Amino acid sequence: MSEERSEEHPAPPPGRAAGPAGPTSGTGTGTGTGTGTDESVVLEAEGVSKHFPVRRGARALLGGERRAVHAVDDVSLRLRRGSVTALVGESGSGKSTVARLLAQLHPATAGEIRLDGRPVRAGRGRAFRAYCRHVQLIFQDPFASLNPVHTVRYHLTRALRIHGRAGSGAAELEKALAALLERVQLTPASRYLDAFPHELSGGQRQRVAIARAMAADPRVLLADEPVSMLDVSIRLGVLNLLRDLKERLDLAILYITHDIASARYFADETLVMYAGRMVEGGDSETVTQRPAHPYTRLLLASAPDPDRVTGSSGDGGTGEGGEGGGDPADPSASEPPSLISPPDGCRFHPRCPLAMERCRDRTPPRFDLDGGQWAACWLYDTSPDVPAPGDARTAGTGRGAAS
Amino acid sequence: MSTSATSPVSAPPRSSTRPPVLEIGGLSVDYGVGDGAVRALHDVDLTLRRGEVLGLAGESGSGKSTLAYAVTRLLSPPGVITGGDVRYHPREGEPVDVLAMTPQELRAFRWQEVSIVFQGAMNSLNPVHTVRTQLTDVLKAHRPRMSREERTGRARELLSLVGISPDRLGAYPHQLSGGMRQRVMIAMALALEPEIVVMDEPTTALDVVMQRQILRQLVRLREELDFSVVFITHDISLLIEFSDRIAIMYGGRVVEQAGAADIYRDPRHPYSHGLLHSFPALHGPRRELTGIPGSPPDLRAMPSGCAFHPRCPKAFEPCGLRTPHLAPVTDTGTDTDTGRSVACWLNDDRRSGES
Numbered sequence: 001m002s003e004e005r006s007e008e009h010p011a012p013p014p015g016r017a018a019g020p021a022g023p024t025s026g027t028g029t030g031t032g033t034g035t036g037t038d039e040s041v042v043l044e045a046e047g048v049s050k051h052f053p054v055r056r057g058a059r060a061l062l063g064g065e066r067r068a069v070h071a072v073d074d075v076s077l078r079l080r081r082g083s084v085t086a087l088v089g090e091s092g093s094g095k096s097t098v099a100r101l102l103a104q105l106h107p108a109t110a111g112e113i114r115l116d117g118r119p120v121r122a123g124r125g126r127a128f129r130a131y132c133r134h135v136q137l138i139f140q141d142p143f144a145s146l147n148p149v150h151t152v153r154y155h156l157t158r159a160l161r162i163h164g165r166a167g168s169g170a171a172e173l174e175k176a177l178a179a180l181l182e183r184v185q186l187t188p189a190s191r192y193l194d195a196f197p198h199e200l201s202g203g204q205r206q207r208v209a210i211a212r213a214m215a216a217d218p219r220v221l222l223a224d225e226p227v228s229m230l231d232v233s234i235r236l237g238v239l240n241l242l243r244d245l246k247e248r249l250d251l252a253i254l255y256i257t258h259d260i261a262s263a264r265y266f267a268d269e270t271l272v273m274y275a276g277r278m279v280e281g282g283d284s285e286t287v288t289q290r291p292a293h294p295y296t297r298l299l300l301a302s303a304p305d306p307d308r309v310t311g312s313s314g315d316g317g318t319g320e321g322g323e324g325g326g327d328p329a330d331p332s333a334s335e336p337p338s339l340i341s342p343p344d345g346c347r348f349h350p351r352c353p354l355a356m357e358r359c360r361d362r363t364p365p366r367f368d369l370d371g372g373q374w375a376a377c378w379l380y381d382t383s384p385d386v387p388a389p390g391d392a393r394t395a396g397t398g399r400g401a402a403s
Numbered sequence: 404m405s406t407s408a409t410s411p412v413s414a415p416p417r418s419s420t421r422p423p424v425l426e427i428g429g430l431s432v433d434y435g436v437g438d439g440a441v442r443a444l445h446d447v448d449l450t451l452r453r454g455e456v457l458g459l460a461g462e463s464g465s466g467k468s469t470l471a472y473a474v475t476r477l478l479s480p481p482g483v484i485t486g487g488d489v490r491y492h493p494r495e496g497e498p499v500d501v502l503a504m505t506p507q508e509l510r511a512f513r514w515q516e517v518s519i520v521f522q523g524a525m526n527s528l529n530p531v532h533t534v535r536t537q538l539t540d541v542l543k544a545h546r547p548r549m550s551r552e553e554r555t556g557r558a559r560e561l562l563s564l565v566g567i568s569p570d571r572l573g574a575y576p577h578q579l580s581g582g583m584r585q586r587v588m589i590a591m592a593l594a595l596e597p598e599i600v601v602m603d604e605p606t607t608a609l610d611v612v613m614q615r616q617i618l619r620q621l622v623r624l625r626e627e628l629d630f631s632v633v634f635i636t637h638d639i640s641l642l643i644e645f646s647d648r649i650a651i652m653y654g655g656r657v658v659e660q661a662g663a664a665d666i667y668r669d670p671r672h673p674y675s676h677g678l679l680h681s682f683p684a685l686h687g688p689r690r691e692l693t694g695i696p697g698s699p700p701d702l703r704a705m706p707s708g709c710a711f712h713p714r715c716p717k718a719f720e721p722c723g724l725r726t727p728h729l730a731p732v733t734d735t736g737t738d739t740d741t742g743r744s745v746a747c748w749l750n751d752d753r754r755s756g757e758s
Contacts (some may be wrong), residue, residue, distance in 0.1 A: 032693065074404050089608035090611070090612060090613075091581075091609075091610050094664070115625065123637065201698040201699065202463075202698075203698050204698065231462040231463055231637065231698075231699060232462065232637050232639070232682065232694075233462055233677060233678060233694055233695035233699070234694060234695070234698055234699075235681065235694060236681055236683075236692050236693060236694030237693075237694050237696070240692075240693070240694075258610050258611065260685070261682065261683045261685045262683050264683060264685065264689070265689065265692065266683075285689070288685060289686070298612060299612065300685065302611040302612045302614070302615040303611050303685055304461075304638060304640040304641040304643075304644055305640065305644070305685050305686070306612070306640050306643040306644060306667050307684075307686060319559030332454075335580055335582065335613075368736075370404045
């Protein structure tokens with residue numbers, strides 16, 4: 001394990017600086033918006049990894065092997081002002097860990113998180129609070145994230161006080177509370193202020209949780225599956241509220257979800273994670289309509305899609321195609337890998353229908369595609385040193401399938 | 404050991420022509436008694452036909468799980484069945500009234516005829532027993548004549564049926580992934596070859612790839628073993644893909660019932676329409692979606708008339724006053740029965756209902 005780390009650790013930074021990974025920032029965003037990008041990026045992560053050590057028994061201690069769960073490996077992302085970035089992946093892919101790293105709830109094992117271009121490593125206490133003023137986290141379960149013995153007023157007042165926005169005097173506080181509730185469309189405020197969480201519906205509770213996050217007047221909102229615990233009919237209401245906040249307050253939002261269809265609906269940019277690594281990214285419409293990475297194709301083919309059976313026409317069929325990625329009979333039959341000893345090379349290769357020889361031992365860097373889309377997959381390697389003709393052919397069909 | 408898996412080879416297509424296997428009529432369920440009682444199910448009529456997958460969709464609090472529990476008589480106090488009947492039609496012999504069964508008859512009926520895969524089934528396995536113990540336990544209770552070897556043999560057979568290697572028989576639940584635990588639960592539900600399998604949100608905790616894999620397996624098993632499935636979920640787009648017929652519940656009533664494709668193409672109840680338009684589509688043009696305004700009704704303070712009318716964009720004069728009943732929809736052009744029914748004043752010219 002240590003060998004692999006020492007090998008691949010130096011690799012990404014040079015790649016980002018000049019190599020094939022560079023184009024992500026070079027072509028994708030660099031050409032037109034190069035200067036604008038730097039200004040609009042609020043929070044960014046570069047090459048961030050998080051390993052959780054596994055508690056060892058006596059035997060492992062003697063053996064000297066050091067095991068860790070590789071929850072997140074070499075993740076880079078940028079959150080821009082006034083834009084929603086979706087992070088999609090199955091359970092255990094490390095997407096929540098990314099949110100916690102960005103919220104500074106866990107220290108990163110490697111890599112750097114930058115707020116406004118300045119590296120942050122908030123510890124606890126004052127530095128952490130100062131960071132929280134800019135970056136707020138919303139959790140999945142509003143039933144658990146609100147204290148059942150306190151009223152809405154208590155929750156919001158506390159958040160306002162901590163961030164020094166309660167004003168002076170009762171009247172100002174009351175005004176601030178009403179403004180907060182109005183911002184999340186819980187009106188009239190008087191009806192909700194003295195309610196306990198159990199008196200509210202799931203959607204209202206999540207709105208209170210959002211209001212609490214807004215009490216800090218943050219610039220970045222990290223939403224970890226904000227709607228998966230809610231009833232389907234009210235999910236869109238909460239998503240539309242978040243979008244509205246984004247537009248009015250110019251927020252940068254990270255939207256974590258396992259529902260790729262909602263990412264298409266809600267997010268400007270979509271990133272796909274698999275087993276702790278980013279595998280694909282780009283404009284939401286492009287990623288969902290023309291997925292490049294075989295894993296994204298599997299994910300899309302697995303999502304419930306009524307059009308598939310009722311046979312109504314449209315661009316449904318063409319998006320997935322009838323080929324390998326369209327019918328996931330084989331890849332879906334296996335499961336995601338153990339993160340304690342993740343597979344070498346591309347982590348998706350044991351399930352990948354298009355796996356080639358080098359997928360087994362070399363981790364693919366980001367390859368840039370058209371329109372700002374990128375994929376970490378050897379299929380898109382256009383460099384001349386393609387090893388074997390057989391591989392090249394496979395790669396050819398892969399490209400065909402993708403476009 | 405497997406007793407006759409009598410799959411009728413020349414089975415007619417799964418349509419309304421197949422005989423019913425479970426008939427629910429006017430079923431009502433209360434939680435609590437007296438003044439504090441809350442009515443969770445109102446007059447539910449539903450028919451499950453042999454070999455079909457019946458999808459039951461609705462939000463939390465719509466009564467779909469209560470219905471599943473009532474039908475299997477698993478409702479625990481304060482839940483009380485206050486009216487209606489549930490008739491089970493065995494392959495041979497007369498229909499039996501499930502609600503009138505004695506505890507002894509119930510013990511034989513459950514699992515043998517109707518099995519259930521619970522919500523959060525991943526966590527319903529006993530963590531201190533191996534898969535083998537838990538699978539053979541069912542057989543020990545219901546098939547006392549089987550020898551230990553036969554039981555183990557059957558357990559192995561069941562595991563391979565759901566696509567798990569029989570070597571995992573000795574594993575404890577924590578050694579299996581979520582998807583595998585879920586499949587063990589399904590294997591357990593199929594252990595006695597029941598006629599009906601009730602699945603209460605069986606895949607909600609799983610991610611989409613695993614979900615599709617399990618559902619595909621279920622469809623295959625259904626073809627092989629010819630059982631009927633009641634599939635309960637809030638994910639209507641999943642139901643449209645996997646079920647033959649769908650019943651949509653709201654506020655303790657079935658508000659629409661029709662073939663899966665019919666519901667998708669032409670939902671008749673405004674709530675069904677709203678549900679279908681609450682899911683962003685994967686393909687096609689991106690459109691602005693609104694979901695359904697408001698929130699699901701509080702069972703303690705149900706709106707008068709149609710429970711959906713405060714949220715309904717098409718509500719008009721009778722909606723707030725009288726409750727519409729589930730009525731068959733006839734094709735206006737040909738005047739034939741479409742096999743679907745809906746409880747909405749928009750679709751009812753006769754204006755029948757309680758005031």
